[in-house]
Amino acid sequence: MLNAHQQQIIRLLIASHGMSRTAIAQNMKLSKAAISTLIKEMLHAGLVEESIPEASGQGRPSVLLKMRADSAYFLGASLLGEAITLVLIDMHGRALANRVLPLNLDPEQLTHAIADAIPPLVAAQGISTDQLIGLGVTLSGFVDEHQAVCVQSALLGWKDVPLAEMLKARTGLEVSLENDAKALAVSEKIFGLAKKVRNFTLISHSDGIGSAHFFQGQLHRGAHGAAGEIAHCTIEPGGRPCRCGKRGCLDTLASLTAIRENMRDKAIAAQTLPELEIQAAKGSRAAIAILHQAGNALGLAIANIVQMNDPELIVIAHHPGAFDGLLQTVVMQAIDANVLPSIMGKTPISTIVLDDESWARAAASVAAYRFLIHLPE
Numbered sequence: 001m002l003n004a005h006q007q008q009i010i011r012l013l014i015a016s017h018g019m020s021r022t023a024i025a026q027n028m029k030l031s032k033a034a035i036s037t038l039i040k041e042m043l044h045a046g047l048v049e050e051s052i053p054e055a056s057g058q059g060r061p062s063v064l065l066k067m068r069a070d071s072a073y074f075l076g077a078s079l080l081g082e083a084i085t086l087v088l089i090d091m092h093g094r095a096l097a098n099r100v101l102p103l104n105l106d107p108e109q110l111t112h113a114i115a116d117a118i119p120p121l122v123a124a125q126g127i128s129t130d131q132l133i134g135l136g137v138t139l140s141g142f143v144d145e146h147q148a149v150c151v152q153s154a155l156l157g158w159k160d161v162p163l164a165e166m167l168k169a170r171t172g173l174e175v176s177l178e179n180d181a182k183a184l185a186v187s188e189k190i191f192g193l194a195k196k197v198r199n200f201t202l203i204s205h206s207d208g209i210g211s212a213h214f215f216q217g218q219l220h221r222g223a224h225g226a227a228g229e230i231a232h233c234t235i236e237p238g239g240r241p242c243r244c245g246k247r248g249c250l251d252t253l254a255s256l257t258a259i260r261e262n263m264r265d266k267a268i269a270a271q272t273l274p275e276l277e278i279q280a281a282k283g284s285r286a287a288i289a290i291l292h293q294a295g296n297a298l299g300l301a302i303a304n305i306v307q308m309n310d311p312e313l314i315v316i317a318h319h320p321g322a323f324d325g326l327l328q329t330v331v332m333q334a335i336d337a338n339v340l341p342s343i344m345g346k347t348p349i350s351t352i353v354l355d356d357e358s359w360a361r362a363a364a365s366v367a368a369y370r371f372l373i374h375l376p377e
Contacts, residue, residue, distance in 0.1 A: 002047075005030070006038050010047070010067070010372055011217075015195050018051060018064030039065060047071045067091050072133045072371065073122075075173070076364025077114050079103065079139040079156060080180055084110070086117055087360035088125060089368070093191030095361055096125055107161050115170035134174040135167060136366030138183040138359050140208065145225040147176045147366075154243065178366045180359060181210025181228060182219060187365035188315055189214055190372065193350050200313040201305050203230070205298070205323060206354070207257045209250055213309060219369075230305070231255070235297045253297035256322065262290045274321035281325065291326045299334020306339050306347050314349045317358075323351060 002010070008028060012019055019027075025035040042048045049068045069092040078085040084101040099121050101113050114135075122132055141153025148164040150156070164175040178186070185202035188194040194202075198217040204210040209231040213220045220227050231251040232244045239248025240258075252258050256273060263270055266286045270276045279287035302314060316323060323331075336344050 002042075003038075005034075006042055009035075009038060009042065009065075013048065013065060013067050014190055014372060018053075018066045020062035020064055022062065024065070069094065070131075072368075073125075073127055073131050074133055074364045074367040074371070075118060075122075075135040076360045076362065076367065077135065077137045078359035078363055079110075079137065080359045084114065085357060085360040086114065086121060087357055087364055088121055088127075089361060089364040091368070093187070093361070093365065093368070095357055097121055098357060098360065105156055105158075107158065107163060107166060111163070111166045111170055114167060118171060118173075132173065133371050134176065134367035135171060136183065136363035136368075136370075137163060137167070137175065137177050138180050138363035138366065139177065140180050143177045143179050143182075143225050145221060145223070147178060147225075147370075150177060151225070174367070174370065176366050176370050178363065179210070179212075179225075179228075180204065180362070182212040182221065183362035183366050184210075184317055184358070185212035185214060185315075186219060186369045187362040188352070189219070190365060190369055193315055193352065194313055197312040199309070199311045200315060201302075201309065201311045202315045202317060203298075203302060204317045204354075205254075205256070206317075206319060207255060209255050209298070209301075211305070213305075213311070215309075230301050233301060233304075235300060250297055250301050254294040254301075256319070259290060259294050262293070266290065272322075273319075273327070274324070277321075277325040277327065288326065292330050295327045295330025296334045299331040300338050302331070302349075303335045303338035306335065306343065310343065311347060314347055316349065316351045317354055318351060319354050 009024060012024055012027060021032055021035050021039060025032045046068060048065050050063050051066055052063055069090045071091050074089050076087045083103050087098045088096045090096060099117050101117055104110050139150060139153055140155040142151040144151050150158045150161040150163055152159050164177050167175040181204045184204055188202060194200045200214050202212050211228045211230045213228055232249045234248050235250045235253055236248035240252040241247055242249040242252045259273055263276060268279060268286055270279050276287050280291055
């Protein structure tokens with residue numbers, strides 16, 4: 001079992017592309033001799049490896065330490081679509097294999113399907129069972145603070161389902177459940193754009209809208225696991241009814257579902273957001289109005305996050321072609337218009353494009369995060 005100093009070394013290596021023993025010692029304020037002893041144990045355990053960068057000038061380049069890609073593997077299962085997507089990743093977050101399974105909404109049947117699919121998926125990669133560390137599961141809905149129980153999921157029709165315990169009993173693996181947006185934020189923190197920042201917010205823009213926050217390098221889940229639910233923040237008091245029971249929620253104005261409903265209401269000859277953008281570019285006033293309404297609502301919500309949390313970075317995750325053109329322009333304008341002038345334009349906003357594996361990779365990242373960041377003392 002790794003001690004607290006070795007856990008800190010792992011955190012430093014995750015947030016870098018390689019660090020020397022000297023840099024690690026300076027960062028941790030320990031002697032180089034002490035760091036060398038800790039690293040020796042980690043090298044022997046196969047967690048880290050040494051690499052020598054190409055020389056660029058005078059002097060001998062420092063030996064860099066990196067996490068070994070094959071030191072551990074993690075599985076992720078996404079329950080967000082019409083099927084289960086199961087993905088295997090390595091310690092660097094690379095997807096090595098995947099499998100798509102039928103989605104059975106009965107928790108027992110779903111548990112059996114995932115458990116039965118794991119052995120052949122792993123065996124095909126030549127990975128031993130002791131290298132497989134954990135399983136993450138991502139879903140749309142509320143997960144309890146222990147990441148063990150699906151408290152409620154309208155999409156799955158579940159309430160108080162102890163899925164982590166059920167899967168652990170069938171697979172023998174440590175299992176962590178997570179809300180979809182939080183899982184994606186974890187993935188960006190340990191493997192993506194947010195590796196080097198400690199405070200950031202991820203916004204997922206899809207059929208629904210989600211968000212998640214990292215504060216001081218840690219995922220903020222809230223007292224009951226429900227932190228980050230901006231989809232149901234009231235943006236338009238007295239507005240459209242929302243599935244949550246309130247009115248005027250962000251979801252009713254800016255989600256892809258809301259945008260499609262507005263297109264149908266206004267009889268616009270478009271089925272998707274990219275097609276709506278084309279109509280707006282051709283001068284359709286109705287299309288422009290829909291994009292302005294959605295963009296202003298989403299931009300206002302993000303501006304409130306910037307105003308309250310002052311993050312180092314905002315990451316917006318979206319589908320291909322679904323955050324381009326006028327919508328993106330209006331969102332950015334609304335953010336600038338609704339924050340204090342003193343911080344306007346100071347928060348970088350980056351985007352990532354979602355693909356068919358994104359949510360399953362995010363689920364696997366949750367298992368990796370549990371192992372890498374929340375190692376037992």
